[in-house]
Amino acid sequence: MINKQELEKIKEKALAEHIPIIMDETLEVIEKYLKKSKPKTMLEIGTAVGYSAICFIDFLAEGGRIDTIERDEQRVREARENIEKVGAANMINIYEGDAVEILPTLNSKYDVCFIDAAKGKYPFFLQQALRLLNDNGIIFADNILYKGYVMSDYNKHKQRTAVRNLREYIKEASENDMLETEILDVGDGLAISRKK
Template identity: 45%
Template sequence: MIKELFTLSNITLPFVEEYIRGILPSNEGLFREMELYADENHVPIVHKEVGVLLQVITKSTRAKKVLEVGTAIAYSTLLFCEAMGDNGHITTIERNAKRICLARENIKKANKTNNVHLLEGDATEILKSLEGKYDLIFLDGAKGHYKDFLNDCINLLNPGGLLISDNILYKGMVATDDLVVRRQRTIVNRMREYLQYICNHSQLDTSIIPIGDGLAISYKK
């Protein structure tokens, strides 16, 4: 039996995480290949339970146009594609050249080249150049820059749309100083500031969910 690929976090009790991840069906095919690659090469991808939640949200809101900040190897990109169906489209942003190559390969393997627009470069600059509106925006890029992305994301989001921010509790460090690693202090402080901001933003209704590495779901009024 292959060892569970997703490391446990400090967000929920270990036995709860293990139970949830054990009861959810395992992926096969390309998704399983990407999970193995991510585990072996220390590439961050969404946790198993988070991936399922993203797909449930996408299906239930009938989102057909998604924006993603942080492609990595296109794991969550293709989860969104699967959930949206053939008529869905996702624009995704990545700046790491090696991951961009792998992402393109995976998108091609999944036969989703017509459904994915992969933009290469710094999200801070790219977001300002985008036009049109999105039904759902997924923030999973540089953790210390979420607030820098926020105003552009809100402007790009349809009223009634969702902004989903991943890794929002950052291995539990955001919730307590007892877990903070010194070299991560800046990221933790910025994430706390971001959470404070979106939870009190006049245009957003936000819920924080202790799942995976922490997820914030914000509804644009």
Template identity: 45%
Template sequence: MIVDERMVTYIHSLEMPDSKLLETIEQEALADHVPIIRKETQSFLKVLLQIQKPMRILEVGTAVGFSALLMNAYAPEGNRITTIEKYEKRIPIARENFRRAGKEEEITLIEGDALEVLKNLGGTYDLIFMDAAKGQYIHYLPEAIRLLEPGGLLVSDNVLQDGDVIESRFAVERRNRTIHSRMREYLYELKHNENLLTSIVPLGDGLALSVKQGEKNV
């Protein structure tokens, strides 16, 4: 944990409930041990969506569709979300959750390897939410920058890995060392890429907020 547990618990105690369906999907996901965005990250994302007002959203990593539905609910009316998932067991659950919410027309789920899907996408997006395999973020980044509208926002979740990212690679379990080194490389690139202005926020499991530099298209 990167923030004091008592502080996180207090912040959680202040949260207001979302729609009944979102609360239900969240509880179902937690019961099935499906990783979804944490409460404090949800709250932060809601505010970002109200500020940024993205109409075109791309999500890398659907899981069971919880975050896509959350973003759809807090982005401006008429928004469209494209979300990518390759884990076959979760895809039908996500599709069913979109159906339950009546959002099949607003949320498009693309099945397949995220990198291959990204390479074949055209157009641009106002906001990209990165929440897939953490060791692959560095490989997704060039395509994410290409697809992001100038002035658009790239939000990368779980970038501090419960604090492990600051440890020596030899202090991290051997099975996690590749992810550890790739995440450090990813964070360095976010901060040093001339196309991005990035802030790394120690919230939840770590968020990186990156704005693509350049004038926004009209």
């Protein structure tokens, strides 16, 4: 069992430093699913300081493990410290580098994929998650509604590429015959795709 006090400290520090971590209500939805399905292997794209990965650990099957990818060197360092602090070093493995380069080199299969990194790369992450996902597995994609921009006619330059790619993710996940996808309006929007 992860030490809840340590976990709370990690969360508070991340929030104080404006490091984007999973929102409580999004976490609740994912944890509910994990509790039921007890996955053995999980892939996370976007570790930040390890908060969500540490939260998920308690819900995995015995001997379960999480592989998580992060490109920011300082966050990787802090995530490793946090993971060590809560005694989860043998359950969480961090791949340091750009997920766009790392994902194509992976060949392990996962029961659950959690996409929570650069929004402009979501369609690519979906393609890779599908390749690495076990049958009956599930893909969660956080921030899929991006502050409501994705479902509005919002077209500001800075966010345009992200919005276009998030819309493309929704279209691909919804139209893919291998997947059953729903979009939940929790937190910043969560896409849930089950592999048939």
